[in-house]
Amino acid sequence: MTTTAADAAAEALRDAAPVAYWTDAPGAPGIRPPLEGGDEADLVVVGAGFTGLWTAWRALDRDPSRSVVVLDAERVAYGATGRNGGFVSSSLTHGLVHGAALWPDQVGALHEEGERNLAELVASIEAAGIECDLRRSGKTTVALQPWQLEGLQEAQRLGEQHGLALELQSGEQVRADVHSPTYLGGLRDRTGTVLIDPARLAWGMAAALERRGVRILERSAVTAIRRRGGGVRVETADGYVDARSAAVATAAYPGPLRRLRNYIIPLYDHVLMTEPLTEAQREAIGWSEGQGMTDGGNQFHYYRPTADGRILFGGWDAVYYRGSRVDPRLEQRDSSHALLARHFFATFPQLAGLRFTHRWAGPIDSTTRFTAAYGTALGGRVAYAVGHTGLGVGAARFSADVALDLLGGEPTSRLRYDIVRRRPVPIPPEPLRNPIVQLTRRSILAADARGGRRNLWLRTLDTFGLGFNS
Template sequence: MDQLDVALADAEIAGYWTDRVDRPTPREPLAGADRADLVVVGGGFTGLWAAILAKQRRPDTDVLLLEAHRLGHGGSGQNGGFVSESLTHGLAHGAWLWPAEIGRLVELGRENLRAIEKFVRDEGIEADFRLCGKTSVATEPHEVGELSDEAELYREHGMTARFLGAGGVRAEVHSPTYRAGLRLPDAGGLVDPARLLWGLAEAAQRLGVRSHEGTAVRGLRRRGAEVRVATPQGTVRAGGVVLATNAFPAPLRSIRRYVLPIWDYALVTEPLSAQQWDSLGWRDRQGVTDSANRFHYYRPTPDGRILWGGYDAVYYFGGRTGSGLARHDAAHRQLARNFFRTFPQLEGLRFTHRWGGPIDSTTRSTPLFGCTRGIAYAVGYTGLGVAASRFGAQTALDLLWQRDTERTRLSMVRQQPMPFPPEPLRWPLVQFTRRALARADADRGRRGRWLRFLDRHGIGLGS
């Protein structure tokens, strides 16, 4: 076996964060027909925040949360654990889409992150929540200037940004591939996403939220002042519904054309020795991302491992989201190859977990918000939803309860992204775009005709 085969030989096909003996026991499925003032569909971050915020705003509201699998089955339990202050898939992206509102969007994002930090502290949720910022690195010459420009943009918006040359960034994290870096100490941080999710579920239960796992929602139908929520166990009569299905097919079919389930893959190493950590530096233990179109994200875990993910975004014909797609040998081998290229001093290290999961992407890489006939939704975080999901839940409740707020007046909320084309056109266009992104990375960042066309129309393919 070659080095990659050895490194991956014993890796379980399982998400690292939820593969724990102390994972909470499953909640019982819905027992039959029921009624609630508010039904939340989806047991990830958006759904749990919606349930919690609804009870905080209106304590007498009877809130029922329904999850088709286990809480955190989707992206909320399988992500990299990066918490970002950005609501717009990054500062530069938000400034490009909504230049007139970006200042307020930045502040709203900071307020949102501070509120999460306070809630975690007040509720005693032990989830290794650390606002340690992040570092972006350039691994190709053309990315160096882009990072320098990004540093200036962060400073314009009142955030600390330290641009580092090759020597400076390699002193922080030792990799021979780094050509420059951007240290952003105020830009979010890290969390154990599964423990955060389980802590939110316990907090919701203390507030009186009723939750059922193993309860899929098959359809929604408006009947008078109620929404009928169809499940295999029976119909739930709801005063209103919040959809938090994200990458998975929503029971409201009209929003499916806006959400593209893009699969992202990740690895986690065995624990590193003290000598191996010394060979890396990495004193702040912050998260790191590189600057390519096909970018990596990586971070230390609380028990001394490295989580390494990203690079390619994979779409399956028809938008499949089945759990069998979590195994992708070619993607995992490529990730392992890139890991050892970045950190050659860790040769011989092995991986214990490898997995994949769908990310809810939109054409503009920011969420879709809306409300129709008593059904509100916030979906499409495109990989930056760990923190932004709370803002999404707030906004969905505002729309459902017809509250005119600063959130509902934002262009990001009022304007819908362009829908994706239907199959069979969707799959070849996504593959064509993926190849165009790879070509741009190989050609010093030069975006070809197709990518420039998408840029002009505010369309992207992100993860």
């Protein structure tokens, strides 16, 4: 009997654990206690993902005497922070091409800001001694269809204008590096991306923050933030914290500021992790530099090796659920994981028979422009930074500084950027939201199938710099 691609994918997924690989690891920290009763602090941070952790971190960098409390509805690294691919990009604009299209007069400064942010992020991790498998291996973007080659050339030209040494590779060159028959060309960037183990980075940051005096309280969902005198009261079901100010970093998850629902759309991104490769399997794929990989389609994959010889493979099928649902029951979608498995073996047919040990998904907080939304509430006592889409691991640190700038009320260079001053176009509420998102997803799939040709709907969105992306 002939084994079909679907059969092979099903067999490879048969024993995959329905949890995120990064957080399903030995040495994971124990559960911290929740907030109970009353407390006081100078700053309360709502959310213990990367944006929240960096906000606490940067607050202490500015004033080591500041008292900081971090509250999370679940645990440190529970959300997108512990579910992503571990790519840390210097881009604050969802890529240089996208930034040039939306902010042509400021993209140069934003690029420099992002480069500086990444360098300082890496320096902070190393100075704190956080072991998170940090690798300066960069990234290669590959073309899988002829029409994608033009996009690589455009990105290379734009990179050169901003001083980036991007190597445009022929199909033969990129296949000699990473052995996949699907590659028609590549763009190698050796400096704009580092790779990390995201959960270990978050856990390491949390431990370092606690050594600096920060109190991190888990299983403490914030139910409300109210004015109290010259400050705020941040409330949970079992307690409260009175503080001078608060920062909200809840990403795609429901938070205390209802206005954020106008800007955030939760898209479920799906990921697989393989078992460790044998020596023969590693030789069969090459990949000696161990860089991150992504492809140039509108619907795209991202993948990378891990410290223990596995391959993470994710992306492509970003799913929206009617009503902007966010629910743990949505984290396992057989059709999406099976599709990813088929794409994996199409990319690396020489790895037939390799099995997946983990399968997971989680909501990404996307916006209509693919970059974060910033602002304040309660008379400037509360700042928020949400909507990092798929490049938030690095941009979260920049966003932390923006939130603190907003709370400080002092003009800084960051606050002059349009990416900060102007919020994304709001997303219509239901019942319009779901049909709009589904039309956009269908149009993107159709564009990939038609050699990149975008229909009238996508061209209209492009005109206004709008869309949905993971």
